[in-house]
Every structure is written in C-alpha cells, then in structure tokens.
Amino acid sequence: xxxxxxxVTNLSFLLFFGLALSSCDDIESTPELxxxxxxxxxxxxxxxxxxxxxxxxxxxxxxxxxxxxxxxxGPIESGAAEKTDTTFRExxxxxDQPAAEVYADFTLHRFVATTTIPxxxxxxxxxxxxxxxxxxxxxxxxxxxxxxxxxxxxxxxSGERIDPTISGEENQPLGISILNPTENLSVPAGTVTxxxxxxxxVEDNYRISWLVGVGSIERIRTIETDWEGVAAGNRxxxxxxxxxxxxxxxxxxxxxxxx
Amino acid sequence: xxxxxxxxxxxxxxxxxxxxxxxxxxxxIGMRLVFSSVFLMxxxxxxxxxxxxxxxxxxxxxxxxxxxxxxxxxxxxxVERIDVTGSRIQKTEVDQASKIEISRExxxxxxxxxxxxxxxxxxxxxxxRPGESEVSIRGSDADDSRYFIDDLEVPNLFEPLSGTxxxxxxxxxxxxxxPGNFAAEYGNSTGGVIKLxxxxxxxxxxYSEFRLNVPIYxxxxxEQELTDNSTVIVSGRKSTLEGFVSAFxxxxxxxxxxxxxxYLQHYYDGDSxxxxxxxxxxxxxxxxxxxxxxxxxxxxxxxxxxENGYNLFGTDIELGSGGLNLEIAPFxxxxxxxxxxxxxxxxxxxxxxxxxxxxxxxxSRDFNIFSGFELVYQDVNLxxxxxxxxxxxxxxxxxxxxKILLDIDESTRRQAVWSTFExxxxxLLLAPSLRLFSQSSIPELSYDPRFIARYNxxxxxxxxxxxxxxxxxxxxxxISSEYGNEDLDWIRSIHYMVGLESxxxxxxxxxxxxxxxxxxxxxxxxxxxxxxSSTTRQSKGLEWFFxxxxxxxxxxxxxxxxxxxxxxxxxxxxxxPSDNDATHILNIVGNYKINDSWQIGGRLxxxxxxxxxxxxxxxxxxxxxxxxxxxxxNLVNSExxxxxxxxxxxxxxxxxxxxxxxxxxxxxxxxxxxKSSPNINYNYDYSERxxxxxxxxxxxxxxxxxx
Numbered sequence: 001x002x003x004x005x006x007x008v009t010n011l012s013f014l015l016f017f018g019l020a021l022s023s024c025d026d027i028e029s030t031p032e033l034x035x036x037x038x039x040x041x042x043x044x045x046x047x048x049x050x051x052x053x054x055x056x057x058x059x060x061x062x063x064x065x066x067x068x069x070x071x072x073x074g075p076i077e078s079g080a081a082e083k084t085d086t087t088f089r090e091x092x093x094x095x096d097q098p099a100a101e102v103y104a105d106f107t108l109h110r111f112v113a114t115t116t117i118p119x120x121x122x123x124x125x126x127x128x129x130x131x132x133x134x135x136x137x138x139x140x141x142x143x144x145x146x147x148x149x150x151x152x153x154x155x156x157x158s159g160e161r162i163d164p165t166i167s168g169e170e171n172q173p174l175g176i177s178i179l180n181p182t183e184n185l186s187v188p189a190g191t192v193t194x195x196x197x198x199x200x201x202v203e204d205n206y207r208i209s210w211l212v213g214v215g216s217i218e219r220i221r222t223i224e225t226d227w228e229g230v231a232a233g234n235r236x237x238x239x240x241x242x243x244x245x246x247x248x249x250x251x252x253x254x255x256x257x258x259x
Numbered sequence: 260x261x262x263x264x265x266x267x268x269x270x271x272x273x274x275x276x277x278x279x280x281x282x283x284x285x286x287x288i289g290m291r292l293v294f295s296s297v298f299l300m301x302x303x304x305x306x307x308x309x310x311x312x313x314x315x316x317x318x319x320x321x322x323x324x325x326x327x328x329x330x331x332x333x334x335x336x337x338v339e340r341i342d343v344t345g346s347r348i349q350k351t352e353v354d355q356a357s358k359i360e361i362s363r364e365x366x367x368x369x370x371x372x373x374x375x376x377x378x379x380x381x382x383x384x385x386x387x388r389p390g391e392s393e394v395s396i397r398g399s400d401a402d403d404s405r406y407f408i409d410d411l412e413v414p415n416l417f418e419p420l421s422g423t424x425x426x427x428x429x430x431x432x433x434x435x436x437x438p439g440n441f442a443a444e445y446g447n448s449t450g451g452v453i454k455l456x457x458x459x460x461x462x463x464x465x466y467s468e469f470r471l472n473v474p475i476y477x478x479x480x481x482e483q484e485l486t487d488n489s490t491v492i493v494s495g496r497k498s499t500l501e502g503f504v505s506a507f508x509x510x511x512x513x514x515x516x517x518x519x520x521x522y523l524q525h526y527y528d529g530d531s532x533x534x535x536x537x538x539x540x541x542x543x544x545x546x547x548x549x550x551x552x553x554x555x556x557x558x559x560x561x562x563x564x565x566e567n568g569y570n571l572f573g574t575d576i577e578l579g580s581g582g583l584n585l586e587i588a589p590f591x592x593x594x595x596x597x598x599x600x601x602x603x604x605x606x607x608x609x610x611x612x613x614x615x616x617x618x619x620x621x622x623s624r625d626f627n628i629f630s631g632f633e634l635v636y637q638d639v640n641l642x643x644x645x646x647x648x649x650x651x652x653x654x655x656x657x658x659x660x661x662k663i664l665l666d667i668d669e670s671t672r673r674q675a676v677w678s679t680f681e682x683x684x685x686x687l688l689l690a691p692s693l694r695l696f697s698q699s700s701i702p703e704l705s706y707d708p709r710f711i712a713r714y715n716x717x718x719x720x721x722x723x724x725x726x727x728x729x730x731x732x733x734x735x736x737x738i739s740s741e742y743g744n745e746d747l748d749w750i751r752s753i754h755y756m757v758g759l760e761s762x763x764x765x766x767x768x769x770x771x772x773x774x775x776x777x778x779x780x781x782x783x784x785x786x787x788x789x790x791x792s793s794t795t796r797q798s799k800g801l802e803w804f805f806x807x808x809x810x811x812x813x814x815x816x817x818x819x820x821x822x823x824x825x826x827x828x829x830x831x832x833x834x835x836p837s838d839n840d841a842t843h844i845l846n847i848v849g850n851y852k853i854n855d856s857w858q859i860g861g862r863l864x865x866x867x868x869x870x871x872x873x874x875x876x877x878x879x880x881x882x883x884x885x886x887x888x889x890x891x892x893n894l895v896n897s898e899x900x901x902x903x904x905x906x907x908x909x910x911x912x913x914x915x916x917x918x919x920x921x922x923x924x925x926x927x928x929x930x931x932x933x934k935s936s937p938n939i940n941y942n943y944d945y946s947e948r949x950x951x952x953x954x955x956x957x958x959x960x961x962x963x964x965x966x
Contacts, residue, residue: 028942029943029947030942031943041881041884065881083876083889084889126661128662128663137878147879148876148878148879149879149881150878150879150880150881150887151880151881151882152659152882198557205555205556205602206555206556206557207554207555207883207884208554208559209884219559220559221550221552221554221559222550222554222557222559222560223557223558223559225559240884241557242881242882244555244658249881
C-alpha cells in the first residue's frame with residue numbers, strides 16, 4: 001500500500017511540473033467566460049433541513065437553479081435527467097418563474113423548484129457527522145448546449161445536534177458583494193482589478209468564482225484578482241461564493257463602464 | 260484551469276484534489292527555468308592517493324568494470340587480492356527461465372536518470388509511465404512486483420520526489436530482473452522481481468565522492484576496507500531543491516519539496532560465514548500552497564502537505580559447510596506516510612519484521628535442493644479522513660465522493676515454506692518447486708506449484724519453458740476487516756512461458772520468449788462491498804532481447820515486446836483492455852566508447868499509445884462548482900493516445916590533466932518525436948480535450964572532476 005501511495009506522490013514532482021509545463025496549451029479553458037449556457041449554482045431556502053420521522057408531516061425544500069447565458073441566446077429548455085448509479089429526488093417547478101435579469105454582457109436566469117425531504121428511514125446517516133444526503137438533478141439546454149445539474153442536499157437527523165456554524169448562517173445568510181469595480185461607475189478599460197468581500201462568513205471552506213462576458217481572469221478562485229482584456233463599454237461582472245461544508249450559496253452581479 | 264485526467268491509479272486520489280494547473284505556463288517563467296534550464300552536476304571524487312596514470316588508460320579488451328576510471332581497481336602489487344571478490348561462499352541460485360542481469364557499469368550509462376534501478380524500463384516485458392520509476396511487468400500493475408536490495412525487500416526502492424533509487428549506484432554490483440516464472444523463494448507477487456545486488460567483498464581502496472547536482476541534491480559517498488575481512492559503505496543525500504524552487508514561488512505561494520536518504524553498509528567475511536549489514540533511511544516530503552482551481556479558501560490557494568519515510572535495518576548472513584549453504588536475512592522496517600489537503604488527511608505507519616531463511620544442499624553434482632522459509636509480521640496503523648473512491652469509476656472526484664473516517668490498527672502474519680529440486684540430466688535441467696504459504700487475514704492455506712525446464716540442445720542454443728502459479732495477497736486496505744472486504748481471496752496468476760536463448764554471433768545473444776499470464780480473483784471495486792475478488796485478466800505476448808556485450812568499446816541491446824492485456828472486472832462486465840495494455844514497445848539502447856576521451860550513447864523508444872477512457876456525459880456539481888465526467892463501462896480503455904517515439908542521447912568527453920580529470924557529459928533526456936503521454940487535458944467542462952505532451956525535453960550538462 002505504501003508503494004501504491006508513493007506512486008501517486010512520485011508523480012507529484014516530475015509529473016506535476018511536466019503537466020504544468022505542458023499546460024502551455026493551444027486550447028484555452030475559460031470557466032470565467034459566459035460564452036454559452038453556464039451553470040452557476042443552486043441556492044437552498046435553508047441550510048438545515050431536518051429529515052422528518054416516518055409518518056410525520058412532509059418537509060419541503062425550495063431550490064433555486066441559477067444559470068447565465070450570453071445576451072440574446074435562445075430560450076432555455078429544461079427537463080428531468082437521469083444519471084447512472086444515482087437516484088434523484090423528484091423536483092416540482094413552479095409555473096411562474098422569476099424573470100430573466102438582463103445585464104450588459106449576459107443574462108441571469110433563475111428556476112425555482114421544490115422537493116420533499118426524505119424521511120429518516122429513506123436515508124443513511126453518516127456515523128462521521130450524523131448527516132445524510134439526497135441528490136437532485138435537472139437538465140437545462142439551449143440547442144446543443146446542455147448543462148446537467150447535480151446538487152447534493154445535506155439533511156440532519158431529527159434530534160441530532162446541528163453544526164453551530166451552519167445554524168448561525170441560517171440566521172444571517174452568507175453574503176458576498178463586489179468592492180471593485182463599483183456598480184455603474186467608470187473604470188479604465190484593459191485590466192480591471194476585481195475584489196469582493198464576504199459577510200456573515202463562518203468557519204467554512206469557501207469557493208469563489210467570477211463570471212464575465214469578455215476578457216479573461218487568471219485566478220477565478222481568489223476574492224481579489226485581475227480581469228484582463230476588458231474592452232471599453234458597458235461591462236458586467238458576477239461573483240459567486242459557495243460554502244463547501246454548509247452548501248451556502250450567494251452571488252452579486254453588477255454593470256459598470258469601462259472607458 | 261485544465262482538468263488533467265489520466266488512467267493512473269490514484270488509490271486515494273487526493274492528488275486530483277490538488278490544483279488544476281492553468282494554461283499559463285506555471286504561474287510565470289521561474290518554474291520553467293528550473294526544469295528546462297541546464298542541469299549542472301558537479302561530482303568531486305577525492306582519492307586517498309593519486310591514481311597511477313597508467314591505471315587510467317582503460318584497456319579496451321578488459322572488463323567493463325576495469326574500464327572504470329574510478330581507482331577501485333587494485334594496483335598491480337595487490338593483484339592477489341583481486342581474486343577475493345564477492346562472497347567467500349559461492350552464492351547459489353536456481354537456474355531461471357526468465358532472467359536479465361546487467362552490471363552497474365553498463366546500467367548507469369544508459370538507464371533513465373543514470374539510475375541503475377530504473378534500467379528495467381528498457382527491458383522487454385515492461386511498461387513505464389511518464390514520471391513513474393516503477394514498471395508494469397507483463398500486464399501486472401507496478402505494485403504487483405517485488406523490489407529487493409540483496410535479500411531485503413524494501414518498502415520503496417525509489418525516493419518518491421526525485422524518482423531515483425535510495426541505493427547509490429556505486430554501491431550496486433548488478434541488477435537482476437525476473438519478468439515472470441521466478442523462483443519459489445519469491446512469493447506474494449503476480450508480477451515480477453527486481454533485485455539490486457550490492458558490493459561488499461570487492462572494496463579495497465578508500466574511495467570518496469561528493470556530488471552537487473544542481474538544483475536537485477547534494478550527496479556524499481565513501482567506501483573503504485576496514486580490516487582484511489571487512490568493508491564499509493557510507494552514503495548520504497540531501498535535497499537542495501527546496502531553497503532553489505521556493506525562490507521562484509510567487510507571493511502567496513509556498514513550494515517546499517525536500518528529501519534525504521542514507522545508506523550504510525558493513526560487510527564482514529569471516530572464517531565460516533559472511534555478514535552484510537545494512538541500514539537504509541529515506542525521508543521525503545513537500546509543503547505546497549499554490550493557486551488552484553480546487554481552492555477552498557478565498558485567497559484562491561490550496562495547501563498540500565506530504566511526508567513519507569522509512570528506516571530499514573537488516574543483515575544478510577551466509578554460511579556454508581560441505582555441500583550446504585545457508586542464508587539468513589532478517590530485517591525490520593518502519594515506514595510512515597502522512598499527507599493532508601484541505602480537510603482530508605491520511606497517516607499510516609507500517610512496521611514490518613521479515614525473516615527469510617534459505618538453504619541450498621548439493622546432493623550430488625547434478626542434483627541440488629533449494630529450500631527455505633519466510634516469516635513476516637506486519638503491523639499497520641492508519642488514521643485517515645479520505646474520500647471513498649468506490650463506484651465512481653475511472654473519473655474519481657474526491658470532492659464529490661463520500662468521505663470516510665478510518666482508524667485502523669491491524670496486524671498481519673505471513674509464513675511460507677518453499678523448495679526447489681533442481682536436477683540436471685545431461686543437457687536437460689528440470690526444476691520443479693513448491694511454495695506453501697498462509698496469511699492471518701486469509702484463513703485458507705495455499706500453495707504455488709512451479710516448474711522450469713532448460714534444454715541445451717546445442718552449445719549456442721537453449722530451449723526453456725516455465726509454468727507455475729503465482730499468488731498474491733490483496734492489499735491491506737482491500738482485505739481490512741474495518742475498511743475493505745475480509746472475505747477476499749488470494750489473487751492468483753498462472754504464468755506460461757517458452758523461450759529460446761541463443762548465442763547468435765560473437766558477443767550477440769538473443770532471448771526470445773512467448774508468454775501467457777492468466778489472473779483470477781483480482782480485486783474489483785464494488786459499490787456495495789467496496790471490494791470483490793472478481794476480476795479476471797489475461798496478458799499474452801512475445802518478448803525479444805537482443806544484446807551485444809563484449810566488454811569492449813560498445814554495448815547495447817534491442818528489446819521488443821508485443822503484448823495484449825485484457826481484463827473483465829466482474830462476471831457481468833465487458834472485457835476491456837487493461838490499463839497496462841500497450842501492443843508494441845521497442846527499445847534500442849547503446850553506448851560507444853570512441854576513444855579514451857569520447858563516448859556517445861543513447862536510447863530510442865517507440866511505444867503504442869496508452870489506453871484511456873472516453874467521456875460520454877458530464878454533470879455540473881453545484882456544491883463544488885466543478886464538472887464531473889461519466890464514462891460508459893463498455894467504453895473503459897476503449898481509446899488510445901497517439902503512439903510515441905522518443906530519444907535520449909548523450910556525449911561524454913574526458914579532459915585529462917596532469918593530476919586530475921574532468922568528465923563532461925551532456926545530452927537530451929526523452930525527446931519525443933511524437934508527443935504523447937497517458938494524460939488527457941480537458942477544459943473546465945470537458946467539452947474540449949487534447950492530449951498532453953508529456954514531460955518536456957530536458958537538456959543537461961554534467962561536470963565531474965576526478966582528483
């Protein structure tokens with residue numbers, strides 16, 4: 001077993017650098033660029049769903065699927081999806097969905113659905129932290145652009161202690177706001193420094209991402225980074241934060257002017 | 260933010276949680292400078308006395324060992340001591356059906372990185388993956404083979420960061436490679452055996468060497484005769500990489516790889532026995548904090564800490580009387596591995612006591628009995644919080660996998676007895692053997708019958724064949740009662756081999772072998788029971804080793820392997836190519852000494868592309884903001900990367916001065932004419948892919964001053 005582990009770490013040197021060096025590739029990978037239908041995340045109406053005991057009243061969760069598209073992209077179609085070896089909980093989408101929000105460079109879409117929390121006998125709770133998960137999945141598409149969403153919803157056992165950091169978040173949901181650039185104000189085109197700040201953050205692991213309509217961002221996981229190739233004109237920038245333990249999710253989108 | 264996905268077996272796959280390196284040429288030019296710039300090696304060899312210039316004029320007709328400029332060759336007045344080489348007691352071995360042996364002098368001239376232990380990469384029957392030091396032998400996984408330093412099985416022969424052997428090349432006498440059908444004294448392996456045989460009795464004059472390999476390490480080596488019947492070797496190596504590399508780290512990043520190892524050996528040649536006592540120490544690790552796609556902090560960095568090490572102490576005692584030879588090689592090792600990334604961690608300590616005993620009894624001139632026993636006690640202590648890779652298939656994503664907490668303290672005992680009866684009847688040699696073994700974690704007592712025959716039907720040609728069963732225990736985590744499936748069975752393989760050895764021309768030898776190897780009850784990952792004994796595999800092929808060696812100005816070989824390796828991962832699973840399937844592998848290796856000053860050498864390799872599994876579905880994981888690829892089980896390993904051809908060349912020039920000599924060596928390592936590696940680069944959502952180009956070509960210059 002030691003040798004097996006070491007074979008992994010053996011790669012960590014030569015292969016690490018080899019891959020790094022060979023990563024001067026011809027094809028760019030641009031997760032920050034909204035150049036097609038893009039999944040952004042799933043917001044939950046609560047971070048502390050408690051599984052009902054068998055026979056108790058059903059508990060409903062409301063989930064909001066967030067996506068972005070380039071402006072002018074066709075209508076988004078959606079439907080149920082199936083995944084090998086995974087059973088998805090049924091989702092019910094409301095007839096009236098929030099209107100799309102059109103920004104200078106791209107459009108934000110939200111789709112709200114509800115699902116019922118499985119009862120305790122339907123779940124297998126981890127001895128590690130006393131929680132269980134269930135999965136939801138859905139398919140969104142525009143023509144050949146397809147995004148298959150999977151989201152794992154954490155569920156607590158009735159009577160079990162809920163992670164205090166998570167319950168704290170519920171009272172004051174995690175927030176993120178863009179500090180620079182400032183909404184609707186002008187900044188020089190070219191390279192724009194992006195920065196944001198979290199609010200109500202607790203002891204969680206956070207994953208940041210930035211989304212833009214033009215140019216490129218080298219480090220989309222940092223809360224302060226540089227956005228290069230910002231063409232003059234009205235521009236849009238979106239920042240997203242996710243709590244990896246809590247499933248907390250929030251974002252902000254602003255328009256500004258690059259001159 | 261490239262997704263790098265390969266067919267490498269990331270057992271715990273923590274490494275995939277590490278940074279997905281962005282296509283920006285590694286965060287600046289600094290790192291590139293480190294690895295694509297000139298590698299400078301300065302080796303200073305200090306001698307206790309000035310070498311006689313006459314001894315530095317190699318005679319092209321003497322042995323390769325005598326060609327060494329290193330003044331270990333005894334001066335003329337001590338010629339009588341030359342006869343006392345190696346063990347006082349003749350080392351006896353069963354004749355083998357499949358065996359390649361190479362001297363240190365030849366191996367270090369042509370082996371990758373000049374590392375003797377890596378020369379099996381150039382032999383038939385082996386598949387080497389870029390960046391890995393160990394090889395897959397005849398379709399086996401790399402860790403299905405056993406690695407020995409003499410009779411001591413080491414936890415890890417290769418230092419994991421530099422990828423080179425923990426035993427200094429100068430301490431090695433030769434390397435022996437058994438690709439299959441090996442002797443009954445080697446058990447618990449379905450792959451092959453690689454053995455480094457060290458020096459001891461052939462050390463006469465003090466010899467010291469100090470080497471600065473910029474920027475990788477600093478090492479010191481010393482050997483000398485202590486008394487008329489004892490010698491000592493002391494060697495140590497310490498990385499210098501950490502200071503060099505960290506200087507190029509950008510603000511906010513930390514990159515501190517480090518390693519050190521030591522090799523101490525005492526050899527005693529007494530009146531009635533010899534004893535070779537070794538202490539081996541290896542420690543390596545890395546601390547990293549780098550900007551990464553999988554960062555879990557708002558500064559965009561990921562931290563990764565790793566440390567691994569082991570200490571091994573053992574002695575190899577040989578004694579003989581009359582027709583009986585007896586070898587006892589007890590050794591104890593303690594190894595430790597720790598790593599952590601994000602909230603995932605893994606700490607394991609393994610303490611192992613091995614007592615192999617081996618004896619040879621010469622019944623008559625034509626009849627030898629080899630027998631022995633082996634006792635192994637192993638204690639494994641493991642604490643870990645790791646992602647469970649079960650049922651995620653080849654595209655395992657540790658972030659999206661369930662995590663499990665492990666606290667395991669388990670002991671295992673293994674015991675084996677074996678015998679080989681070697682009978683020579685004229686030109687025919689027959690060697691049936693049997694190995695009986697048991698293990699505390701598997702209740703069933705088991706046995707491996709094996710048989711080898713060799714027939715010298717002419718002075719220059721020998722027919723040979725072998726058939727036998729080779730059994731291996733599942734890995735500790737697989738058979739663990741707390742984590743794995745304690746009902747797993749032995750993994751068994753049957754090796755069939757026929758071959759022809761020929762002396763074709765003067766100094767040209769040919770070894771042609773056909774083999775078939777069938778596995779059953781290999782371990783399959785299962786969603787419910789985590790592991791099952793349900794994989795069957797078959798590897799079959801042809802191997803040709805055509806070698807030139809006349810102890811003159813040049814040596815070299817051609818090795819060619821044609822093979823097919825397929826497996827079926829469960830009774831209802833489709834038959835798919837194995838991860839280790841590569842149809843054609845050709846190696847041409849040579850070194851030519853043009854004159855006293857110039858040498859030229861190199862390697863040429865052609866290989867069928869590695870297999871990989873295509874992606875046919877991708878899911879966006881909203882919890883982690885990542886994309887997870889899914890493959891169809893029927894498409895596992897159904898595609899290949901491009902075939903690749905690569906070359907390594909070097910030129911060596913000796914500059915001789917009145918009282919010292921400067922050796923310059925320069926060349927290119929692994930220049931790929933057709934770029935290829937087993938890894939595939941994908942963009943962030945797997946909508947585009949391209950083949951990676953493997954390691955960049957590394958030019959190097961080596962300077963060695965010999966005083």
